[in-house]
Amino acid sequence: MTSPSATQDRYPYQNEPIWSRSEKALARIAFDAALKRELHEVMQETKQMANQISEPVDLWDLEHYLTQRRKEIDRKYDYRYSQLTQVFGKLLYESRPGEEDLRGLREDKLKSIRSFAKFLAEMDAA
């Protein structure tokens, strides 16, 4: 017999969705691709900002931009299964990845991810 507590012992976060092996593989790919794209954007933006430097203050603007982006990316890309729904929700809200990259996740997860993206959009509009 599989009791809830026995399940809980094996998996302490009972309210969190279980990620199947195929979902984990898909999540990893979507996560890595989104991170790679975002870092690529920062690289492009940095090159452009650097090219336009003409005053000392532009240097410290660039420094500030890099610090902010580094912190934001560190916070955003948290690959813990307990966080992934929110991570993908945030990414979806920012249109990275698009929903097509998440195809293959179970519908319950997609629903949570969409729901979190919607919440962020509403927060942003408020």
Add this chain to the structure above:
Amino acid sequence: MTSPSATQDRYPYQNEPIWSRSEKALARIAFDAALKRELHEVMQETKQMANQISEPVDLWDLEHYLTQRRKEIDRKYDYRYSQLTQVFGKLLYESRPGEEDLRGLREDKLKSIRSFAKFLAEMDAA
């Protein structure tokens, strides 16, 4: 009884050189020119580093470089007359400005400036 602290209360900077009006004008020009040159170097180096960015780690190397340079420049360029001898000593040690930029300062100041530059060179060699 005159204790060291009482002396300090009356005139805390008694061992510092007095800067004449013409020396102050000259110091300001040399100071601003050195700062401008150094910032220009950082701008050039930043553009070069940015052009060579090919991996995300290069972004954070650039951020670190900018933070370090900003802090170093903030520390170094301290335009208080109580600090100027050491400031110019450090700049001289780094060959910015050259001694020709300091021509017009009184010999006692040039001697102190050279002496501090020498001290830094010895520290560096140790």
